[in-house]
Amino acid sequence: MSEQQRAPHLSAEQFRAQAHQVVDWIADYWESVGERPVLSQVEPGAVAAAVDGTIPDQPESLDAVLADVDQHLVPGLTHWQHPRFFAYFPANSSPAGVLGDLLSSGIGAQGMLWATSPAVTELEQVVLDQLARALGLSDAFCHLRDDGSPGAGGGVIQDTASTATFTALLAALHRATGGRARTEGVEQGRYTVYASTQAHSSLQKAAMMSGLGERAVRLVDVDPWTQQLDVDRLREAIEADVAAGRVPVMVQACVGTTGTGAVDPVAAIGEVTRRHGVWLHVDAAWAGVAALCPEHAWVNEGVAELADSYVTNPHKWLLTTFDCSTFWVRDRSALVGALSILPEYLRNPATESGAVVDYRDWHPQLGRRFRALKLWTVLRSYGLSGLRAHLRAGIAQAARVAELVDADPRLELAAPPVLGLVSFRLASSDGLGAGRADQLTREVMDRVNASGAAYLSHGQVAGRPFVRWACGGWRTGAEDVEQTWAELDRTLTELLPTR
Amino acid sequence: MSEQQRAPHLSAEQFRAQAHQVVDWIADYWESVGERPVLSQVEPGAVAAAVDGTIPDQPESLDAVLADVDQHLVPGLTHWQHPRFFAYFPANSSPAGVLGDLLSSGIGAQGMLWATSPAVTELEQVVLDQLARALGLSDAFCHLRDDGSPGAGGGVIQDTASTATFTALLAALHRATGGRARTEGVEQGRYTVYASTQAHSSLQKAAMMSGLGERAVRLVDVDPWTQQLDVDRLREAIEADVAAGRVPVMVQACVGTTGTGAVDPVAAIGEVTRRHGVWLHVDAAWAGVAALCPEHAWVNEGVAELADSYVTNPHKWLLTTFDCSTFWVRDRSALVGALSILPEYLRNPATESGAVVDYRDWHPQLGRRFRALKLWTVLRSYGLSGLRAHLRAGIAQAARVAELVDADPRLELAAPPVLGLVSFRLASSDGLGAGRADQLTREVMDRVNASGAAYLSHGQVAGRPFVRWACGGWRTGAEDVEQTWAELDRTLTELLPTR
Incomplete structure (x- = not known):
């Protein structure tokens, strides 16, 4: 080591340029994520087989990393920021949240x-x-x-x-x-x-x-x-x-x-x-x-x-x-x-x-x-009025889901809707036994999820499964609820053709 | 709520513009951080008194947030990415690490x-x-x-x-x-x-x-x-x-x-x-x-x-x-x-x-x-050769520190230097009792830290304090070691005027 090699830290100008590239990638991703299947369709092991984890000897460019992200990682993502992600609970990122987090990373x-x-x-x-x-x-x-x-x-x-x-x-x-x-x-x-x-x-x-x-x-x-x-x-x-x-x-x-x-x-x-x-x-x-x-x-x-x-x-x-x-x-x-x-x-x-x-x-x-920085950035960027508007949008969407479920004789609520969450299942009345209804409840959810149109998750009360439809995503609009309902309706009609 | 207010999520264009602003803030921060005192000089409660945590009713601009960061937060930061941060262990951010982390935030x-x-x-x-x-x-x-x-x-x-x-x-x-x-x-x-x-x-x-x-x-x-x-x-x-x-x-x-x-x-x-x-x-x-x-x-x-x-x-x-x-x-x-x-x-x-x-x-x-994404981005952006150059730079800097300590009769090693870390204290020989030497060891460190020129931390073995000088920061160059040594030398001369 007589001649010490210098570590290739990006210069300020390189960092600016590459960060702008990542920012553009994110903005494009958010704009287009709604066109992707919500739930990843890959088989176990597929991403691991496609991605090369070997640490290269020489530095690689950001372009190479982003190309691999596009080609190998994005298909393996279940998209939590997708407008029709209704599974579990929303796990929102947001533009303001990302900015606050970025600031925290930079300060380090x-x-x-x-x-x-x-x-x-x-x-x-x-x-x-x-x-x-x-x-x-x-x-x-x-x-x-x-x-x-x-x-x-x-x-x-x-x-x-x-x-x-x-x-x-x-x-x-x-x-x-x-x-x-x-x-x-x-x-x-x-x-x-x-x-x-x-x-x-x-x-x-x-x-x-x-x-x-x-x-x-x-x-x-x-x-x-x-x-x-x-x-x-x-x-x-x-x-x-x-x-x-x-x-x-x-x-x-x-x-x-x-x-x-x-x-x-x-x-x-x-x-x-x-x-x-x-x-x-x-x-x-x-x-x-x-x-x-x-x-x-x-x-x-x-x-x-x-x-x-x-x-x-x-x-x-x-x-x-x-x-x-x-x-x-x-x-x-x-x-x-x-x-x-x-x-x-x-x-x-x-x-x-x-x-x-x-x-x-x-x-x-x-x-x-320094996590307080991103929270503070979010709270100030939205203001109470904006935060309330966001919360109310999710609750209004869930009210619409509950209304649709209520009006559909094939379905029933599994529990009272609460805020942004509606829990429902196939109704067991009307000639359909509870066992078969429960089977169909799972089947309906699995088919909607496999279609990529939306992502719902499930729960169980008193031994009976139900579908959870959790609203509250920041990219979710009223049209996403209608579109998901249409897919659900279509799937129900397929599965219950005689009704 | 007959007329539902829309939550003020940033549009793609707003996000691009504001993210570029944050990126520029970070690039500027890194470029100028070496001119700031490493260890924050604020008194307990000063930041809390200056910052308004009230959630505003209406959205505030990113400009307002960044202005508060500059005015109220930066003076309250101890700068871990500072070239003369030698305390604890390095906790590196890096341009590539920030880019990978940003990508992960966006994907969410x-x-x-x-x-x-x-x-x-x-x-x-x-x-x-x-x-x-x-x-x-x-x-x-x-x-x-x-x-x-x-x-x-x-x-x-x-x-x-x-x-x-x-x-x-x-x-x-x-x-x-x-x-x-x-x-x-x-x-x-x-x-x-x-x-x-x-x-x-x-x-x-x-x-x-x-x-x-x-x-x-x-x-x-x-x-x-x-x-x-x-x-x-x-x-x-x-x-x-x-x-x-x-x-x-x-x-x-x-x-x-x-x-x-x-x-x-x-x-x-x-x-x-x-x-x-x-x-x-x-x-x-x-x-x-x-x-x-x-x-x-x-x-x-x-x-x-x-x-x-x-x-x-x-x-x-x-x-x-x-x-x-x-x-x-x-x-x-x-x-x-x-x-x-x-x-x-x-x-x-x-x-x-x-x-x-x-x-x-x-x-x-x-x-x-999704933390693997930032690690992968770092490993590929530097490559093994770049990572090694970074590690070796820190180790070479520590070797220089050890050499300076060794050559200075006022100081002694408290333990063998290891990789990027040198542990030293005031030498108790030469007419200086161990008790007084230990007191001066603390005093030297406190004065250097209070000067803002560098940040060192301390430890203790067998009841005796020592100063830890941990190299390995990504912004640290050979000149930062020399500059910190000069401050230490000056402080020692002040404290030990007769020697």
Whole structure:
């Protein structure tokens, strides 16, 4: 190495030129994505066989990379930004979200400690305080109270709601054990957690990861129609565990379940958790952001008064490029108590003064990206009025879907529509047995998905499958709903030719 | 809402124009960042007081956002992409990394399941297979073996090495308990984990989060000069725990400790773990990527033969915009066994065929970003030759730092320099007591950092502080080393006027 080779970092001019090329690629992709099949049609292994992962010896051009993206990757994408992506929940990117994220990539700051980039931490505190207020959580979850005094709680951006739920459980365990869980470990078989049978699987995963094990999870029955948690059953389950000498640690209430979008009665659940001193975590991953609209503020009722922690995902319905999951706690000392560690190499005067927040103590990871910047960019670029218009558009589209389902004798609702989500299945009346109806429910969805015209997903209640049609994509217009309905109608006619 | 307001999504043309504006902002930022103080000079609370987090009612322009970034955020940034950022470890963004990340944001695909975007999963498999080979891990850690047959292991991109270490521990626990940890929870006080006293704090955090508790962690002594784990002490610690009826679950070997960059003797540690059937996790978060250079391939010696899992962070020294932590396991069944859950709404034919990888079972999170795209873009844009040139530049800069320290009687090395990292302190000989020398070591670093000229961080061995000078930034040139040295020299002269 007498002559050191220089690494081929792009010059400022090369970067400008190539970035403009990528920007144009994205703009073109968004404009044309609606013409592609939503669900990728590739077979397992096809992309891996086509793509060469070998690291070349010499630098390759951006043109070569983009050509491979077009030829080999795009056919293997299921297009989440497609106007007729109605599966799972919307996972919106948005032009503003992409701009904010790009800015964050360019700055490349790492906010593990306040000191490692104060603006990363403080913008996050400020933005989450204001978002908490806008969502109706009240200043009980804010870093700064309404009167400007320091709060006991606060918000943090996590990567996903799964991580938020996991950290909520660790905080709850910390509180329930007086800190002994972190030092001594958990006592096997002693602690229990609760949610409805419709709760997201991340609760089970959190129980597995925290050392409690799956056996700690109590899944409580729901109302057979609304799919909301039955508070009487919850109370009984907690009382039975207490009577048996176990320690109930956390109840997770769902505001918008992954299946049918059911909103659990948070206030009534909160009365139970308060009585028993159990941590109440509210999983509003999808639906919580709807509370930005005054007419939907009810979804977060009870949170301000009774919840201990709350999560909603701007990366789902709120136009913020993945990942951005906003998580709040009423008492940050439990969370930080469960997760803080201060090795020598992270010591610094700001931390030791106690005057700052070090977000590394608020989640499992140490390193962290400047995610508040993209959220802030989105919130400002749309404004409340624009965000509400976006949310309302998805809800109006779902109302149209529900209307179409209602008017069609071949179909029935599987649960009440909630906000942007409609759950339906083949009606089993009219000479069609439930078994055959269920089979056809799957068949209809599979055919629509295979057609590439739209992408729907499914769920199950009381052993019966249903189709989920989740509106809320930023590129989705009324015509996309009609076009998808036409494909569904055609498929139903094919499958039920005699009716 | 009779007249539905339309959400103000940017048109394609608006997006192109605004994205070009952000790109120009970034190019300008990179060009001028070297003129700013590296470490932010703001007081706690200053950014929060300056920034308005209120969500405006009406949309605001990108100009307004960028003006606030310039005025209120930039002064609050500690600039990680600054040419004289020598603290912690480099956390490189890079032009190519930003381009790849931007592409991923625009595509906005979510790869929780193979089916939710096959290309997201398969590109990750292909790229991680090839990177494993390039790092010398051998095909034992690949999805596809060298002969094209399916491997038992494989790689996955995690957000951070903390998460990788945590999942390694969960996999190790799964194997050690025959799967009972996930169902029944952990038995208190039964399981133990091991690493050197110099290991990263994420191991302790993993023990806390997994329900083992801090008491499960055994920190083993190191060689007082090299800071490498003492294998005899490790063997004794394991044997003592076994004799006491405890179950050793995992040993973490460090390839490049966070303090001094020490590389533990992985092969010798692996002989011990193999004998006792203990999971060997190798934390090569910073140093592992150096193995791309043939002359530094030694850092990963023993991994191919003896490790059970391995992590290195392309988002540190390998030019890949945060976050991108590459993690491999030899036996993926232990990892997936610890983390998999299949609720109804995620069932799909591809998953049930067993022919695909669903990465949601490889980490705590469910949702996941298309991170392989930025890594692939970086690897191809630089090529092996370019990556090596970048790594060698950092190592050459550190060699120059070590030379300067060596030649200066006021200073001494605190440990052997390793790759891009030099650890030094004030020499306590020459009439300066160790106590006063240690005080001055801190003082010198604090003054250099406060000057804004450069940013250094610190560590501690055997109770004595030292300054860490970590080279490897993509914007750092030889002149930045000289300029920082001049500042250090000036500061030393100020503090030690009589010498």
